[in-house]
Amino acid sequence: MKAPLCKLADIPGSGAARIDFFGREALVYKVGGQPRTVVNTCTHLGGPLELNNGQLVCAWHGARFDAASGDVVSGPRGTCAHALVVPTRVEDGVLTYVYGE
Numbered sequence: 875m876k877a878p879l880c881k882l883a884d885i886p887g888s889g890a891a892r893i894d895f896f897g898r899e900a901l902v903y904k905v906g907g908q909p910r911t912v913v914n915t916c917t918h919l920g921g922p923l924e925l926n927n928g929q930l931v932c933a934w935h936g937a938r939f940d941a942a943s944g945d946v947v948s949g950p951r952g953t954c955a956h957a958l959v960v961p962t963r964v965e966d967g968v969l970t971y972v973y974g975e
């Protein structure tokens with residue numbers, strides 16, 4: 875399965891952009907120049923995440939996730955130790971969701 879998410883040019887050089895990911899909000903941003911896509915839902919109780927100094931920080935109870943890997947750095951984690959990092963690749967300048975390929 876593949877689905878276009880956004881143009882690579884629409885991902886900011888710093889900070890994150892918000893995109894639709896099959897009806898849910900996702901954050902797209904760059905780490906070391908490489909695009910990352912993470913579903914904007916904390917694994918603790920579903921709070922929103924903000925990109926801050928290389929980490930995704932939950933506004934509700936302060937969980938912190940590594941922005942590159944999605945791994946929990948600190949704070950409550952709920953049942954999963956990673957933020958939901960979406961598998962992607964760039965095809966013809968478009969950030970593309972890829973699954974099962």
Ligand code: FES
Nearest residue numbers: 916918919932935
């Ligand atoms: S919902 Fe994110 S830390 Fe609790």
